Amino acid sequence: MGIVLVVMSALSLAAAITSRGEHTTLTISIVMSIIAGLCAHSCLPKLRDTFIKANLSGRDLLKRDKPLLPETMGLPVAIIYLITLFLFIPFPFINWFEGAHLVHEDDPTVGTFPYNKLGEILSAILAIQSMILLGFADDVLDVRWRYKVWFPAIAGIPLMIFYYTNKGVTYVMMPMQLRPYLGDLVDLGPLYYVYMAMLIIFCTHSINILAGINGIEAGQSVVIGISVICNDLLYIFNNPDRASVEAHLFSLYFIIPFVGVTCALLWHNWFPARLFVGDTFCYFAGMTLAVVGILGHFSKTLLLFFLPQIFNFVYSCPQLFRLVECPRHRMPRLNDQGLLQCSTVRPNDKKPMGKLGNMALKLLRALGLLKVFEYNKEGRIVECNNLTLLNLVLAHLGPMSERNTTLTVLFIQVCASLLAFFIRYKLVHFVY
Structure with missing residues (x-):
């Protein structure tokens, strides 16, 4: 029933988007997200015994019979998410393809291929993929906090390098009360990258800290993910600025598949849980949310969520x-x-x-x-x-x-x- 509701909600969203007739790529993303969610929902029970045989399991201590459950089940969900993004990569650039050939700047009537946008997507995927790898290492090796606290910052390096090489903004708008003293905008320079690293570390570990009972890790991630989707749609429908629309479309391309696969995980992790999500999922979820907040340019709004x-x-x-x-x-x-x-x-x-x-x-x-x-x-x-x-x-x-x-x-x-x-x-x- 829960999956049916997710599918119905996604289809309703697709109808709302396509009624405007200008976001076909987003419709494709929604359809792929539904398929990813259904694949995750189907695969997780089949992988239960595999993970238990690999000693990736633990007792549910908050049940009287303390059943043995597979752990680290956020890993297959994260892999399905990554595969979905890999398959989706060509669609935002479909207008720059002619047959089997990429149109370059030698054809002035079409326009230059947006390599910066491709780099943005690839750097985001690399950061998320790196965080999944480090999260799995933590699940297997039980890394001490003094070391793993820095994992998100390490995984976020590709993202920050891309941001720097593409001259990402490093200024912040000042509140009206401070503008007479500091001006409208203040350029933080290198401090902005420190802020980005701290945001990545916080988002990743904050989900891992608020954990310990059935459904809480995946549940909070779904609520925040849906909140991000609503925020993106409000921007897209009400903001005429093309750059803002593109930034929030980018956010939707990453967050809708995330909500799709996380809903499937939540279905199996809900009380009484049939599996544990593991640190892999917490790191994966936190990094995904941080990525969309940074590259979607709404990190302050993300912190409110x-x-x-x-x-x-x-x-x-x-x-x-x-x-x-x-x-x-x-x-x-x-x-x-x-x-x-x-x-x-x-x-x-x-x-x-x-x-x-x-x-x-x-x-x-x-x-x-x-x-x-x-x-x-x-x-x-x-x-x-x-x-x-x-x-x-x-x-x-x-x-x-x-x-x-x-x-x-x-x-x-x-x-x-x-x-x-x-x-x-x-x-x-x-x-x-």
Whole structure:
């Protein structure tokens, strides 16, 4: 039923696009995305035993019977996505082909082949493909965080080199309140590439951090992907600027197949999951979203769609930076009734917390973002919830079933996207 709904939605989108009569290439992309989604939906169950035999498997610890499930199943989905993009490459340039020959600049009546656009697509594919490879290496080798935190920046190098060689813009528009002091535009120069690298690192790891229960990784990726599609369509239908239309068409060429294959993955990863998506998918999803945000020139809007992930990262910082004790796994735990409840940490057990850790927990408690389960005689925190969005939801609304926990977090993600659209298309006029 879920796949049928995806197909119907895609066909409706195709009808809306083709009714304008000017985006045939996008219609082809939609059809190929539907086929890719159906292929992924069909292939994943057939690959289950193959992955288990290869020892790419793990126990679902949040089920009473702890079933053995295949891991790293984001890999076949990512491969299907890449094959779809490879097959799609000729279609955006179909007007520059005559028979079997490419029209070059020696024919002034046709125009020069847009090699920069081809380079843009190839650099984006190379960045995504590199991230998939590094994600699979992490799944197999269990690379430590101190090393893998830099994986996205390494995979993003082809993208940044293309951006530089094609004289990509490095300036940012200043808010109206700052224009009397800084001017309308400020050129960041090399700092813009630092920003791009940080955006790639954040998008990739933020999905990996907000994880641990059935359907959450693929679910949040689908919501963000659909939000990006809606944003692109709003630009295409309402913006007469050809350059902006081309940038957002490029985004759609990458994001629609991504949503198609991710919907298929979500179908099998939904509670009760028949497979795990693995770090490969998290890296693949984050890099794909970062690529479309950077080359589509809407990175600030993309960050608005990542509001829950930004909150989850900031909320997790005291543990991520070791101000508070951080266990290896911070996912929720299963209680005796078969429901999920927040996992806890005892921040002073191994060694007393420092001043910064105590200040961070006091601030979170004052803001209502920390549930303390036990104090000692001196009033110091003995036990509190782990600092993740999932545990915060369960601390305030739990215990809940795993399915309802996922639905609650995805509802937050949808609300964040609606808020992002309100900020981008309404409040933005008060700032820019």
